[in-house]
């Protein structure tokens with residue numbers, strides 16, 4: 001597989017949506033321990049809006065699929081909604097011209113940069129950025145090494161999981177988790193975990 005079709009993009013999103021639904025309680029619990037407990041609800045609402053947008057179409061290109069998802073998130077509340085909305089929008093933009101591993105790497109790089117700019121978050125601040133940045137870097141490195149698309153996505157998933165796990169021992173510097181100080185230590189950031197699941201979903205739909 002050299003590039004993603006519209007059908008692949010749709011499967012990727014559908015798989016991600018199903019995984020989030022299955023793990024809704026875990027996400028809620030993490031945000032309850034280090035935030036206000038609404039993260040699972042916010043994420044599920046955004047993905048329901050995304051699914052409605054996908055049903056309404058058009059979904060004839062990966063760009064259209066990711067635009068529908070971005071719009072679902074941009075219209076959802078919570079801190080995570082607009083940030084993920086802008087993140088998905090950068091993938092949509094990158095997919096306007098290609099959906100190769102290189103395009104995924106470009107999308108992920110621009111997307112992580114937009115979220116960092118909007119949220120003023122650096123790696124190590126215990127947010128979704130802690131998974132987004134290493135995933136983007138892993139994709140870029142994989143492209144430079146000439147890795148194929150499924151392999152590049154596997155590297156991204158591994159890096160995103162490592163990034164998400166690294167948030168467990170951190171004190172938060174951004175978001176509501178930063179209000180609870182030491183109470184957030186020992187709690188994985190749910191936004192970062194979601195990013196790791198997003199790349200897992202990509203791996204499962206592109207695995208040879």
Ligand code: ADP
Pocket residue numbers: 031035036038039042077078079080081083115118119120121126127128129174175176189190191192
């Ligand atoms: P809220 O705090 O408004 O209830 P959500 O529960 O929807 O927000 O989202 C919480 C997630 O948002 C966190 O797990 C974290 O990953 C992410 N987040 C919070 N603040 C920021 C920020 N400034 N930059 C990047 N991500 C952030």
Ligand code: MG
Pocket residue numbers: 031035036037038039078176
């Ligand atoms: Mg919350």
Ligand code: MG
Pocket residue numbers: 036038078079
């Ligand atoms: Mg909230």
